[in-house]
Amino acid sequence: MGINHPIDETLHHKDPPAGTTVSSLGTPVIDLDRLEVRLGGRTVLDGLTGELRGNAIGLLGPNGAGKSTLINTLLGFHLPSRGTAKVFGMDAVRDRARIRQAIGYMPENDSFIGNMSGVHFVRYMAELSGLPSNEALERAHEALFYVGLGEVRYRKVSTYSLGMKQLIKLAQALAHGPHLLILDEPTNGLDPMARQRMIQTIQEIRKEGSIRMLISSHLLLDIDETCDEALILKNGRIAALCNIEEERRSHRNFIELETIGAADSLAEKMRELGCECACFPGGRVKIVMPDQIEARDLYTVAAGQGVQIRRLHQRRDSLEDIFLRAMDNDRDSETKREEQLVGL
């Protein structure tokens, strides 16, 4: 339609999010090639290979699977014994300083300098990332405003509550304008409202487009709400690497109902029509409907049986199903792995 500009040509086949530079379309965010990391004589990461390109990548896995070790390796805290890990094409060993320049890290545990005020701390971190002193102060205040820390920023960090400590960690990760934000359990210990705010902040950052994210969490709901790609680790290996959206679109399982009334007779009648039905206590019914039958028919049958339908939804594959499928239900080997890798 109209004149095709050269830039349009390159962007034509894909829909990049706003703010993505053309160069980043080709380079994966994280590129692992037979990455092996040994710690204390044990192989924690065992030959990880894969390319991660999502805007927000969820990092999942049981305890001891190697999530923290992977993050630590990307940050350059561990040396790979074999293989390579690349962030935006930069090697984790050779280009360590450049990678750290481009990364903002929000660790899981408490990590701060207690006797500094919040704004002093964030400014310090921004200056360490190369911002000149005045710009660092400006950006520090901006970051603090953005995450929602108000007057509190002038108090010493040691007096902060848990929620505030999480926010200050996020602020210092954002202040210098990273290209990759690594969040380790960002909603840890937050009450429901604070957790919702954190999730919203993460979603906003993702929408802004200039920052990719790697989020590690045990709460599948968090990952489900924020990420578009999932990397699932188990026993130091990749158990699954998938695009969450695509997985959801491809599986359409069944319909779940909550009813008041004679659910059994409803189920009977639906079976007569060719559906598979299962009844559960509390008036819950699960139905797999063949294509020719619609919701209207379901309602008609229900009305005929005097059943009131109170809830109706089509259950699609959730991240939980993807995760469970990726896991082997061998609990003993997991516990053994866990005890081998404690503290790492």
Add this chain to the structure above:
Amino acid sequence: MNNLTDRIIFDNVSKFYGEVLGVNRISLSIPPGVTTLVGPNGSGKTTLMNLMTGLVQPSKGSVSVLGLTPGDATEFFREVGYCTQFDSFPRGLTGWEFLMDSLMLHGMHPADAFKLSQEALERVGLGAAAVRKIAGYSKGMRQKIRLAQAIAHRPRVLVLDEPLNGLDPMARAESLALFEELGRQGMHLVISSHILDEVDRISDRVVLITGGYLIAEGNIHQVRQEVRDKPMQVLIRCDKPELLASRMFEVNHCVEARLHVDGRGVFLRTGDIDQFYTLLNGIAVEGLVKIETVAPADDDAYSIYQYLIGSDGGTAR
């Protein structure tokens, strides 16, 4: 109160730490099953749990658990198990030693203690690691050993302070299944949690607390219905949301309609939920509108939390 020995009873309890408020004028009667404590950090949940487990005494009022008070120490502590949120253990112990010691404190014979320890470890899924020192455990394993210690002596009341913290998704699901099972067996479980999605899944009752005051208590759906200044909201996804909304407005029950941002759904608020559904079912049968999804939009713990506690209940900014 009827059937004293079947409930955990708080009778107008207040607890102050010097001038600092723990909880103020709380009256509760907790039946068997899974009861969840929900509230912001610092709202008094831990105080409530400490009162329940006899670790602190109320400044005013009285607490009775299954008819017992901390005064009847031996029986009281045998019936109550507590899994705290705090991550401290006696130094130098292995998992086994920790469990055995806790059990023998109840006066058990080592052989019995051994059997019960084994059982508890199996239930939480911490088998071979129990021989190692706790100091070397990962966060998830420490959570599990704390849980094991709480359930080992087969108490009738189990108080759990954020028991899923640090557990990976499978361990979470297993623990939740365990709690549900224990609740069905007639135990009193009192669980405090921030993850309201999981609260919805397993709780029979919910207790909302903020600033040291009791805000709401009861079955989630009942509590929701009692929040009358916010009529029930239902999300209906269909192909013609505006048509549906106008049909619903024709009768008086629907007080508010809001289109979903994607244009394929509508949020409807209604004061009379029963009539609402009858109407909706009727419209669906007529076939003017193709209904994809019907879901209560705010009949869950998170919505109740939002309505009753809201953002101000949390961190001061």
Add this chain to the structure above:
Amino acid sequence: MSVYKHNYRAYTGRLTPLWTRVLVLARYGLAEVWSSKITIGLFTLSFLPTIVFIILIYLANNPIARALILHGNDARDLSINAMFFLVVLEIQCWAALAITAWIAPRLITFDLADNALPILLSHPISRFGYVLGKFAALFGSLSLVTWVPCLLLFVYQGYSSAQPWAAANLQIASGLLFGSILWILMLSILGLALSSWVKWRAVATGIIVAAVFVPSGVGGIITGVLRTKWGFLLNMPFVMTQLWRRMLGAPELMWRDETIPTAAIVIMLLLVCLLCAAMLNARIRAREVVRG
């Protein structure tokens, strides 16, 4: 009229070169150290001896003033030579020890107390860079009480004395400079290493002082019991004094059996440095240190 929405925006300004980040660390370290009133107090106290020395130099070079003040009673030979400057150096270096014991914990312990290292090291700074930054802050502060006043005294003496004294005594100047530097290098690395191993600042302060004195006691015991002069190697103040004597060109000790050869002293100092480096290497780590 417009409504302004403040969203996150990327940073597109300039970045400072990589090597200046170490200076950022040093700058913030210095700010932290100097924000304490006790630091200022200690530094002020350290300059009191300097003032006394200035007066002494003045008296030494002005016979009239000397006669006036000392009323001719004092027949002591107040000559400004290497021995004089040895005393100056010794006293200022003791002051430096006291200051290190206070400052070094302030530099390191605050970072370790709340596990700030993972966040710190997730920025473009290496472990070595981190230690270097703190070291620079410490070294800079200690310079202010050691070679700076010592050299100032030297210059003052050179200025106020009649003959071309300075040119003739250049060895003293170099001895002051390098002797101080050697000492504060040692103190800095020792202070940082010991602070990184202890959780509380007060304890770190005590340990830094103890680290200098306790081995002296042990060395004394060894010397006494085994009747060998090598026990003195553990006595850091003692051997440093000997080293400074030689650097300043002051006359050697009379007692032959107490002199330790320079090589031995240097080797011992190197060993201490290596030990400290090993301690720092063990404690300054990004990976969260697991208890137990």
